[in-house]
Amino acid sequence: MTLPTPTLGRRVASEAIGTALLLAGVVGSGIMAERLSGGNAGLALLANAVATGGVLFALIVAFGPISGAHFNPVVTLALASRGMLPRRDIAVYLAAQIPGAIAGVWLAHLMFALPILQASTKVRSGIGQWSAEVVATFGLVLLILLGARRETPSLPAAVAVYIVSAYWFTASTSFANPAVTIARALSDTFAGIAPVDAPAFIVAQCVGAGMAVLVTRFLDGRPERN
DSSP: OOOOOOOHEEEEEEEEHHHHHHHHHHHHHHHHHHHHHOOOHHHHHHHHHHHHHHHHHHHHHHHHHHHHOOHHHOHHHHHTTTTTTTTHHHHHHHHHHHHHHHHHHHHHHHHTTOOSSSOOOOOSHHHHHHHHHHHHHHHHOOOOOOOOOOOOHHHHHHHHHHHHHHHHHHHTTTOOOOHHHHOOOOHSSTTOOGGGGGHHHHHHHHHHHHHHHHHHHHHHHSSOOO
């Protein structure tokens, strides 16, 4: 049976709910990992990474057929730039993703009986962190653009595995998402980032995404979709 094409309202709801669940997974697993790791930061990061990859894969499979499962403003902008999302939909997608991400952080705080409203004190700054965000976002957006153009069936798994790996091969632990960065600035937990450090991360993410769009245009060698 062929399902009807999702309306804009359903796609926006999909992005909001999916992004909220993603952040609940990222922050919630970080809280649980820190509590159970006995002070072993490496073990906590491993648990956080695996849980994030697992929830991301599940959410892409579930929400991908509805909204494309972007959950990320730079992914939305990159797909729109390549003609894979109507440009008129950009603003509403972003308006769903950022509040959705914040709601997901608050949900994680609620589940672990923490104060709902927080601001992170975790410092994440410096050239190593910023360059890591450029690399992490470049790889993520490049993977999505190339895979989406070719409708690669294994793309959800590829994205999830990439994020798990990028937790470990980047100095920043791969935020690669402005909505995630904003939301994690509102959580003084294992996954947090100090609000003063968030703008530089977002700039780095935009740079990485822009580079990925340019490289995709070269590698693809095909005209944009109308």
